[in-house]
Amino acid sequence: MGLRSYIITRILLTIPTLLLLLSMVFLVMRVLPGDPVALHFEKKATPEQMETMRRLLGLDKPLWTQYIDYLWGLVDFGYFLEHGYPNLGKSMQTYEEVGGQIFSAFPATLELAIYSMIIASVIGILLGVVSSKSYNSILDHLIRGFGTVTYAIPIFLLGMIFQLIFGVYLRWLPTGLRLNPAVDPPASITGLYTIDSLLEGNLFKFFESLKALLLPSLTLGIILSGMFIRMARTNMLETLRLDFVTAAKARGLKESTVTYGYALRNAFLPILTMMGLQFAILLGGAILTETTFSWPGLGRYIVDRINFRDYTAIQGAVVMFGLFVTLVSLVVDILYAYFDPRIRL
Amino acid sequence: MPLLKIGSLTVDYRTSRGTIRAVEDVSFSLEKGETLGLVGESGSGKSTLGLSVIRLVPYPGVIVKGHVKIDGKDIVRLPEHELRFIRGRKVAYIFQDPMTSLNPIKKISAHFAELIRTHEPNVKEAKALERAKTVLKDLGIRPERINDYPHQFSGGMRQRIMIGLATALNPDLVIADEPTTALDVIVQAKILDLLESLRNAYGMALILISHDLSIILERCDRVIILYAGHMFEHASSTELHRNPRHPYTQGLLQSIPNIELADQKLAAIPGSPPNMLNLPRGCRFWPRCSYVMKICRTKEPPLIDIGHNHFVRCFKYSRGRAKS
Ligand SMILES: Nc1ncnc2c1ncn2[C@@H]1O[C@H](COP(=O)(O)OP(=O)(O)OP(=O)(O)O)[C@@H](O)[C@H]1O
Ligand SMILES: [Mg+2]
Numbered sequence: 103m104g105l106r107s108y109i110i111t112r113i114l115l116t117i118p119t120l121l122l123l124l125s126m127v128f129l130v131m132r133v134l135p136g137d138p139v140a141l142h143f144e145k146k147a148t149p150e151q152m153e154t155m156r157r158l159l160g161l162d163k164p165l166w167t168q169y170i171d172y173l174w175g176l177v178d179f180g181y182f183l184e185h186g187y188p189n190l191g192k193s194m195q196t197y198e199e200v201g202g203q204i205f206s207a208f209p210a211t212l213e214l215a216i217y218s219m220i221i222a223s224v225i226g227i228l229l230g231v232v233s234s235k236s237y238n239s240i241l242d243h244l245i246r247g248f249g250t251v252t253y254a255i256p257i258f259l260l261g262m263i264f265q266l267i268f269g270v271y272l273r274w275l276p277t278g279l280r281l282n283p284a285v286d287p288p289a290s291i292t293g294l295y296t297i298d299s300l301l302e303g304n305l306f307k308f309f310e311s312l313k314a315l316l317l318p319s320l321t322l323g324i325i326l327s328g329m330f331i332r333m334a335r336t337n338m339l340e341t342l343r344l345d346f347v348t349a350a351k352a353r354g355l356k357e358s359t360v361t362y363g364y365a366l367r368n369a370f371l372p373i374l375t376m377m378g379l380q381f382a383i384l385l386g387g388a389i390l391t392e393t394t395f396s397w398p399g400l401g402r403y404i405v406d407r408i409n410f411r412d413y414t415a416i417q418g419a420v421v422m423f424g425l426f427v428t429l430v431s432l433v434v435d436i437l438y439a440y441f442d443p444r445i446r447l
Numbered sequence: 448m449p450l451l452k453i454g455s456l457t458v459d460y461r462t463s464r465g466t467i468r469a470v471e472d473v474s475f476s477l478e479k480g481e482t483l484g485l486v487g488e489s490g491s492g493k494s495t496l497g498l499s500v501i502r503l504v505p506y507p508g509v510i511v512k513g514h515v516k517i518d519g520k521d522i523v524r525l526p527e528h529e530l531r532f533i534r535g536r537k538v539a540y541i542f543q544d545p546m547t548s549l550n551p552i553k554k555i556s557a558h559f560a561e562l563i564r565t566h567e568p569n570v571k572e573a574k575a576l577e578r579a580k581t582v583l584k585d586l587g588i589r590p591e592r593i594n595d596y597p598h599q600f601s602g603g604m605r606q607r608i609m610i611g612l613a614t615a616l617n618p619d620l621v622i623a624d625e626p627t628t629a630l631d632v633i634v635q636a637k638i639l640d641l642l643e644s645l646r647n648a649y650g651m652a653l654i655l656i657s658h659d660l661s662i663i664l665e666r667c668d669r670v671i672i673l674y675a676g677h678m679f680e681h682a683s684s685t686e687l688h689r690n691p692r693h694p695y696t697q698g699l700l701q702s703i704p705n706i707e708l709a710d711q712k713l714a715a716i717p718g719s720p721p722n723m724l725n726l727p728r729g730c731r732f733w734p735r736c737s738y739v740m741k742i743c744r745t746k747e748p749p750l751i752d753i754g755h756n757h758f759v760r761c762f763k764y765s766r767g768r769a770k771s
Binding site: 237343344345346348349350351352353354355356357359363364367368441442443444 | 501505506530531535544552562565598609
């Protein structure tokens with residue numbers, strides 16, 4: 103099978119996956135106790151007002167009609183052309199377009215995810231390689247110990263420690279928000295502040311957004327790095343034992359060439375695959391990180407809206423997360439094929 | 448000064464289940480251009496001995512005693528960065544399995560270019576590739592194929608490439624560790640012929656490792672028989688063939704099928720090699736030996752010089768027999 107037909111198949115397969123995910127969220131939200139209309143009015147409305155609201159949101163219709171209506175909205179191509187995002191219905195809390203809200207919150211999460219991923223990969227691969235190279239030494243044990251600690255420590259705790267040290271005590275870095283409120287956000291091109299401010303040529307805004315990003319992405323990155331250390335270490339240990347690594351040493355190649363050009367480059371492919379698989383966990387962590395750092399992303403959006411049983415908002419956000427995870431694993435597969443000469447493109 | 452001189456070399460693997468002494472008190476030397484065969488059953492320590500010569504014994508192996516002198520320099524005591532100038536340049540190693548000995552994500556060209564430019568930093572990339580192509584041509588591989596990846600070659604061709612990498616810098620010594628075990632019979636002979644012709648052309652010394660005594664007798668000047676890490680017999684090939692002394696060697700020779708004597712019986716050696724974590728007391732061969740004496744069960748025999756550069760580790764040849 104050629105790479106192109108493989109990619110097309112994978113993309114087509116995401117449709118039933120996402121549909122299943124969506125249906126589950128749709129059902130679970132409605133089975134859970136809690137009524138979005140009552141929560142909206144905080145019990146201060148008359149029964150008539152509540153009935154009107156219910157009709158407005160379509161909640162008076164039978165469940166399957168609501169479901170069909172929702173799916174019908176998703177494929178409303180005219181709406182998509184008009185707004186630039188699919189019709190995910192209206193929020194049951196604010197009566198705004200959920201699609202719009204998600205598309206404005208998503209870049210914040212994406213930016214946090216990218217930077218955390220970079221930090222986790224750099225720490226993970228670096229320490230994993232060092233650990234495997236000094237197998238069974240004190241350094242190896244220390245690094246593995248660090249990895250275990252990052253598993254055990256809760257995100258909000260690490261986040262708060264960072265906030266206390268770097269924000270409150272040293273006053274070096276902001277403890278929340280994407281950007282200092284006194285600074286205007288850069289014009290939205292990608293929605294990622296660091297990139298947009300560079301595109302604008304505004305270094306000041308770039309550093310301001312970077313400063314805001316540092317603590318949340320460091321928190322999430324460190325928490326995830328333990329898993330990456332373990333993956334990198336295990337794969338390196340396996341690869342370092344292989345014949346071609348010994349053969350490379352026997353040819354007198356430099357230590358660094360053997361470690362990076364031979365061992366790491368081969369260990370990298372399985373590490374890459376596993377990183378792709380960890381992406382869902384990263385997004386779970388992003389939800390907690392966003393809450394800790396008042397980060398206006400999709401994670402905080404979900405947490406805010408779940409309290410109000412904002413069905414449509416939660417459905418939209420979960421599907422967006424699902425789509426994101428699927429796309430990342432597709433990209434990882436393509437990268438794998440690109441890096442491994444044994445897979446023909 | 449001999450090219451290689453090994454003295455009382457002892458190598459241990461310190462495993463969690465106990466210490467395996469894979470090579471014990473091995474001594475021999477090798478002159479320039481000479482060929483030496485190492486013969487022994489699986490687990491007898493052939494690879495461990497071979498890898499000790501370039502100090503690449505795998506973890507958790509350690510050289511605990513002895514010296515390995517190359518041109519008079521003891522590599523056991525050399526700092527790691529100086530070893531790099533010996534590996535690949537003075538001593539090259541060819542591994543058993545060509546399918547796994549090349550980096551799967553690097554082209555053949557990169558393998559050669561890295562080797563040449565590591566040891567001769569002044570050579571430009573293009574020049575290195577030109578040289579690599581000449582090497583490939585000599586090995587019977589089309590030079591254009593230098594841009595292919597390892598998986599695009601057959602096992603026999605990959606072993607040719609490994610031989611090319613081993614000989615590209617014209618080293619003084621090539622160690623070939625069962626270079627044909629993973630290949631089919633017809634390819635085996637071709638690879639060994641290729642190795643021999645390159646050796647003749649460049650005058651390199653060769654240590655050929657094999658579990659097949661007949662191959663070694665056919666292709667090497669001298670033979671060392673290894674058993675559970677010990678040298679059991681050491682002699683020239685002609686001497687060993689004519690006059691094998693150790694009961695183990697005699698057993699090995701008798702189990703070589705002989706085409707001329709069509710219906711001879713293959714005399715296999717009874718039993719199996721000892722457990723390296725729990726060696727028998729005395730001679731480590733006695734449980735399988737048909738000449739076993741009382742002393743063999745209690746004392747380890749020394750390596751005995753019986754003249755004509757012939758050495759045997761067996762009490763049968765100790766002068767005046769043993770005083771038990
Ligand atoms: N990495 C290792 N860890 C522990 N023990 C080892 C290791 N490598 C080899 N040994 C042990 O050392 C002994 C000698 O092994 P070695 O590989 O040198 O034998 P060999 O003669 O090359 O065998 P083969 O013909 O199977 O290649 C064996 O008993 C083996 O179990
Ligand atoms: Mg071996």
